[in-house]
Amino acid sequence: MSSATPTSAPPFDRLVKALTSTISLKIVMALTGLAGVGFILFHMAGNLQVFLGRDAYNDYAEFMQGLGALKWVARGGLLTVLGLHVGAAVVLIQRNQRARPERYAGLEQKRTSLAAMYMAELGMVLLAFIVYHIAHFTMGVVSIEFGGVDYYALQQVTEESTRRDLYAHFIVSFQQPGIAITYIVANIALAAHLAHGVTSTFKTAGIAVGRWKLPFEVAGPAIGVIVGLGNISMPLAIWAGFIGGH
Amino acid sequence: MDIKLKIWRQSGPKQAGFYEDHRVVADPHMSFLEMLDVLNEQLLEAGKDAVAFDHDCREGICGACSMVINGNPHGPRAGTTACQLHMREYHDGDEIVIEPWRAAAFPIIKDLVVDRSAFDRIQHAGGYVSVGTGSAPDANTIPIGKRESDEAFDYAACIGCGACVAACPNASAMLFVSSKVAHLSLLPQGKVERKVRVRKMVAAMDAEGFGGCTNHGECSAACPKSISVDAIALLNREYMFAGLARD
Incomplete structure (x- = not known):
């Protein structure tokens, strides 16, 4: 055979190339994003039980804490999903930046939204917030001591049992304006991120076309608003003294 | 109509580019590219280098014309190529900024011409x-x-x-x-x-x-x-x- 015969790349190289193509990474963004949205909705539904009072909330918290191995599998899964989402985003953003090294004097934007233009920045805000949120409620290393009381270690003593009083930590945290504002700002960022992200997911999946285009274009902002309002309702209600008031 | 132009000039792929100011007296019936033709006649008469821009059919079907006009690729009209844009879109005294397509994959050859x-x-x-x-x-x-x-x-x-x-x-x-x-x-x-x-x-x-x-x-x-x-x-x-x- 002549040397001009094209040689196919080794199978492993081809696999890596196929998995790291722009569209493959977009699919990774979409799938991990969708998993994230599922978790966010579940997380919100769980937390909204704070409106049902101390016992209901602590029952739920005790159940979740008692899942044992399953809890760690879920945590590992969520961390993997987040890692893939952030990792794919970093690669895609770097490619996008390299694709336009020289800026325009001005480029008029006609169709895009603010949320779409600032997805990466919103993502960075959310990443920083996730670190704080886990340090706050999950690990109990920040924002746990108020008025000399360690609320992370606080116990609820009932007739049947003694268990952690997460409700008290929840309430007292959001009674602090600084913490409440941090959570409200983070959830506005989350709402904007979801507004563009959810719709984008279905466009990447190739579903949001034709007569399905409009419903999916509405779905993103709708889920963003639902999650934003649902999550913000908690610090606002506590701050206003509507729940957990003395 | 008196038009002020701010055009990207770049003498070659490796040279640094800059914006250059020009004035053109245009007729509202002229196409955008004809207005640039008038500018180039002025430049050539003055012994200067004409502005390089891609064009071919000038009837909106070849895809050769390519310039960002006031932040809009092909100019302000929807569904219209730059060659089908007419000066009647503009008013006397308007300033128009003209830039090439900007993308790493479309390196600039000269002025407004990019390698596609x-x-x-x-x-x-x-x-x-x-x-x-x-x-x-x-x-x-x-x-x-x-x-x-x-x-x-x-x-x-x-x-x-x-x-x-x-x-x-x-x-x-x-x-x-x-x-x-x-x-x-x-x-x-x-x-x-x-x-x-x-x-x-x-x-x-x-x-x-x-x-x-x-x-x-x-x-x-x-x-x-x-x-x-x-x-x-x-x-x-x-x-x-x-x-x-x-x-």
């Missing part, structure tokens, strides 16, 4: 039908649904001008690639190679250094043929179904 051969290489990678189709068949020998033929025709309207890349905040070429992939995969002659085609064209697109789609829709707004962003969703779907099909 990256599009040719993507097209060569798979944007064709290689089955022996013989001479043109008689009409209606291969039945094609009205909806499919209309859709394929809409995507086939792409003239490869690169306005989608120019308008995209990520300099992504996905509207171009998706138009080619969608148009060919919708028709029976193109269906045979659809899996290999989409994989090869996407690989070629990535190799050229274009960015990725983040669903802004700016490409479609700038497209002189008003091709819908739905094409990109179809491309994603084609790519997923193609999976890891062998060459």
Whole structure:
């Protein structure tokens, strides 16, 4: 055979190339994003039980804490999903930046939204917030001591049992304006991120076309608003003294 | 009408560029490119270098003209190429900023002229039908649904001008690639190679250094043929179904 015969790349190289193509990474963004949205909705539904009072909330918290191995599998899964989402985003953003090294004097934007233009920045805000949120409620290393009381270690003593009083930590945290504002700002960022992200997911999946285009274009902002309002309702209600008031 | 121009000048691919101010007296009936012709006559008479810009058919179908006019690829009119833009869109005393397409994959050759051969290489990678189709068949020998033929025709309207890349905040070429992939995969002659085609064209697109789609829709707004962003969703779907099909 002549040397001009094209040689196919080794199978492993081809696999890596196929998995790291722009569209493959977009699919990774979409799938991990969708998993994230599922978790966010579940997380919100769980937390909204704070409106049902101390016992209901602590029952739920005790159940979740008692899942044992399953809890760690879920945590590992969520961390993997987040890692893939952030990792794919970093690669895609770097490619996008390299694709336009020289800026325009001005480029008029006609169709895009603010949320779409600032997805990466919103993502960075959310990443920083996730670190704080886990340090706050999950690990109990920040924002746990108020008025000399360690609320992370606080116990609820009932007739049947003694268990952690997460409700008290929840309430007292959001009674602090600084913490409440941090959570409200983070959830506005989350709402904007979801507004563009959810719709984008279905466009990447190739579903949001034709007569399905409009419903999916509405779905993103709708889920963003639902999650934003649902999550913000908690610090606002506590701050206003509507729940957990003395 | 007296028009102030601020035009990107760059004497070669490696030279630094800058904006240069000019004044032109234009007639409202002139096309935008004719206004630039007048400017170039002035420059040549003064012994200066004419502004280099791409143009060919000047009737909106070849895809050669390519300039960002006041932040809009092909200018302010929707579904219109720069050559079909007329000076009646502007008013006496207006200032117009003219820049080239800006993308790493479209290096500037001179002034407003960019090298768009990256599009040719993507097209060569798979944007064709290689089955022996013989001479043109008689009409209606291969039945094609009205909806499919209309859709394929809409995507086939792409003239490869690169306005989608120019308008995209990520300099992504996905509207171009998706138009080619969608148009060919919708028709029976193109269906045979659809899996290999989409994989090869996407690989070629990535190799050229274009960015990725983040669903802004700016490409479609700038497209002189008003091709819908739905094409990109179809491309994603084609790519997923193609999976890891062998060459």
